[in-house]
Amino acid sequence: MTTVGIVGAGQLARMAHQAAIGLGVDLRVLAETPTDSAAKVMPGVHLGDYRDADDLRRFAKAVDVVTFDHELPDPAHLATLAEEGHVLRPAPATKRFAQDKAHQRRELSRRGFATPAFADVADIADVEAFAGDHGWPVVLKAPRGGYDGRGVWVVANTAEAADVIDRTGVLLAEALVPLVREVAVLVARNPSGHAVAWPLIETVQVSGILRELVVPAPLAPDRSDQARSMGLRIAEAIDLAGVMAVELFDTGDQLLINELACRPHNSGHWTIEGSVTSQFANHLRAVLDWPLGETAALAPAVVTVNVLGRADGTAPEEGLTRALAVPGAGVHLYGKTARPGRKLGHVTVVGDDVDDVRDRARAAAAALGEPIDEEAS
Amino acid sequence: MTTVGIVGAGQLARMAHQAAIGLGVDLRVLAETPTDSAAKVMPGVHLGDYRDADDLRRFAKAVDVVTFDHELPDPAHLATLAEEGHVLRPAPATKRFAQDKAHQRRELSRRGFATPAFADVADIADVEAFAGDHGWPVVLKAPRGGYDGRGVWVVANTAEAADVIDRTGVLLAEALVPLVREVAVLVARNPSGHAVAWPLIETVQVSGILRELVVPAPLAPDRSDQARSMGLRIAEAIDLAGVMAVELFDTGDQLLINELACRPHNSGHWTIEGSVTSQFANHLRAVLDWPLGETAALAPAVVTVNVLGRADGTAPEEGLTRALAVPGAGVHLYGKTARPGRKLGHVTVVGDDVDDVRDRARAAAAALGEPIDEEAS
Numbered sequence: 143m144t145t146v147g148i149v150g151a152g153q154l155a156r157m158a159h160q161a162a163i164g165l166g167v168d169l170r171v172l173a174e175t176p177t178d179s180a181a182k183v184m185p186g187v188h189l190g191d192y193r194d195a196d197d198l199r200r201f202a203k204a205v206d207v208v209t210f211d212h213e214l215p216d217p218a219h220l221a222t223l224a225e226e227g228h229v230l231r232p233a234p235a236t237k238r239f240a241q242d243k244a245h246q247r248r249e250l251s252r253r254g255f256a257t258p259a260f261a262d263v264a265d266i267a268d269v270e271a272f273a274g275d276h277g278w279p280v281v282l283k284a285p286r287g288g289y290d291g292r293g294v295w296v297v298a299n300t301a302e303a304a305d306v307i308d309r310t311g312v313l314l315a316e317a318l319v320p321l322v323r324e325v326a327v328l329v330a331r332n333p334s335g336h337a338v339a340w341p342l343i344e345t346v347q348v349s350g351i352l353r354e355l356v357v358p359a360p361l362a363p364d365r366s367d368q369a370r371s372m373g374l375r376i377a378e379a380i381d382l383a384g385v386m387a388v389e390l391f392d393t394g395d396q397l398l399i400n401e402l403a404c405r406p407h408n409s410g411h412w413t414i415e416g417s418v419t420s421q422f423a424n425h426l427r428a429v430l431d432w433p434l435g436e437t438a439a440l441a442p443a444v445v446t447v448n449v450l451g452r453a454d455g456t457a458p459e460e461g462l463t464r465a466l467a468v469p470g471a472g473v474h475l476y477g478k479t480a481r482p483g484r485k486l487g488h489v490t491v492v493g494d495d496v497d498d499v500r501d502r503a504r505a506a507a508a509a510l511g512e513p514i515d516e517e518a519s
Numbered sequence: 520m521t522t523v524g525i526v527g528a529g530q531l532a533r534m535a536h537q538a539a540i541g542l543g544v545d546l547r548v549l550a551e552t553p554t555d556s557a558a559k560v561m562p563g564v565h566l567g568d569y570r571d572a573d574d575l576r577r578f579a580k581a582v583d584v585v586t587f588d589h590e591l592p593d594p595a596h597l598a599t600l601a602e603e604g605h606v607l608r609p610a611p612a613t614k615r616f617a618q619d620k621a622h623q624r625r626e627l628s629r630r631g632f633a634t635p636a637f638a639d640v641a642d643i644a645d646v647e648a649f650a651g652d653h654g655w656p657v658v659l660k661a662p663r664g665g666y667d668g669r670g671v672w673v674v675a676n677t678a679e680a681a682d683v684i685d686r687t688g689v690l691l692a693e694a695l696v697p698l699v700r701e702v703a704v705l706v707a708r709n710p711s712g713h714a715v716a717w718p719l720i721e722t723v724q725v726s727g728i729l730r731e732l733v734v735p736a737p738l739a740p741d742r743s744d745q746a747r748s749m750g751l752r753i754a755e756a757i758d759l760a761g762v763m764a765v766e767l768f769d770t771g772d773q774l775l776i777n778e779l780a781c782r783p784h785n786s787g788h789w790t791i792e793g794s795v796t797s798q799f800a801n802h803l804r805a806v807l808d809w810p811l812g813e814t815a816a817l818a819p820a821v822v823t824v825n826v827l828g829r830a831d832g833t834a835p836e837e838g839l840t841r842a843l844a845v846p847g848a849g850v851h852l853y854g855k856t857a858r859p860g861r862k863l864g865h866v867t868v869v870g871d872d873v874d875d876v877r878d879r880a881r882a883a884a885a886a887l888g889e890p891i892d893e894e895a896s
Binding site for chain 2: 156157159160162163164165166182183184185187415418427432433435436440441458459462463466467469470471472473474475476477487492
């Protein structure tokens, strides 16, 4: 049997285990606690701290291939493991594109991929110079560690910028791009160089948090093809092994790279019910250098709505039977303790008409968690 | 969290765990060994013997609802557990329809459901009397415990019948029905009385073992509807809680009941990829008295081919990358030790054209296990 180890035991590892069961893959997770989302549903739980080099090494020794649930491991630790001969997929140099936003911007733009204008900024003078070229507002980003809107600040002027930079130090400055929508391209690639891209995904963000996926994204076919082709070229450029999500800004004229995640990603959750092969199955197949599965959608419309913890703290389980009563609702709960705004699950509906499918997915998700506030979107 | 316990830890429990993860159901299994198919992939493993009343009771005490991976538990033990207040779904009286073939024949025919002609036979004179009415050959069946062709004998004359009856004792005699094909109707019903039926399934048997499923079964729509309606009426008649498969003989003129399984069943494996809701998800939802999910097929053609152990004993894992290279092949391995003829996995392909889909499913299954011998079918 082949043993794959995932560093981290969140919902991505949990859903990867569902795929691992079918493929006969012996999956292990490096979990912080026995009640981590994935640790609750599988036997191969190794307890340890992903921040600790020794815990990581012990885990790597127990598995054939190391892969990841998140972007947080220390790049220096990963480089050491790779030097010691452990198989990391993706490799540390690939993972850096997801871990270090400044590196991603520099390297991808150098290779001709379209990104928003950007610059490293170390002090307020740097920000003002950048705003002089590109105008206010300016987007400031922590180069590492941010996600779900954390580590990103949109500043309107020098005073706001100074406030952020005083607190954080070195940042990445970016031009605020006028958006028509955000989309994501999901790609899997194996070490043999075989790569596949799923249909383009529209990602609907509210307050910086991904709330909803719509597949296919409502772009003209040639622009969708352009995005998927960009995703496949990036995968090759960074020598991807595994699944990657490239989040893109659609300006109407251009598709600009926003962020990369070198792992299964929230934008790919629709693939469980909606595609011939799920992102989790293809991630395992990719990191094992097995042939990849087909990525076609199984229906004309697929919508996934995230379940976020209610403001009043009630658990999604309390609304489960109401959610299951919604026709066609594919409910996924992550087994996590409810906290306001926390991602606790998602619902996918597949069908023929996007409005119908969206309505049903939203209704089921609203039974489980905080409803989407249309005003805030 | 709601805890469901499955007596038995074979591949049905293993695939039920995949569904349990999504629904947030805390699944436990009563396994004979830690290497049982389901025990290898989940944390909630209770070791014990399903033949032992105390082991069963200990298990029942640890869960909210008891359900089943197979038909083998002693009906007297189940009746005792139910009397003690444990929740068994299906209930012992329902399960008896799957455990006791003579009971099933008597009770279903008494309620007007069509079955082949049958009689209890205790000696050779009884068999000869039955053959006098219905002709040779006669089908002799062990009333309990047989599956996959075991416990069924087709006898051509008095001498062959005497040989079987000398070895086995009391049997059920049935008329050998001239078949066009075999089909199965898969139904889920919850204790509140809500019931759903999946599209009709053609089941292709070779040497008494289920090899292939084709959905939809190639019957006229009104005859398929008749079969599904029969399945729903049987579910109500026997007060089903959970999933049930009714295997039917299609004589061209009539649909006659062959056997019942009151649990997820091999004939429903296509539902994982091929239907809005899998049989495993609906079984859990049914035994928890939750709303049931939609049963529509996701594509015009779905074919599942069982993977049986090769005559040379090689494990399916050896052919896995070849199977995964077949476009659209949904591979399921059960993690079981390879033995010739043993069910070790299955492959499902969904698509538009049944011949294309069947070819691909067979190609992938042949990479993993013993190819189907067309001559023997």
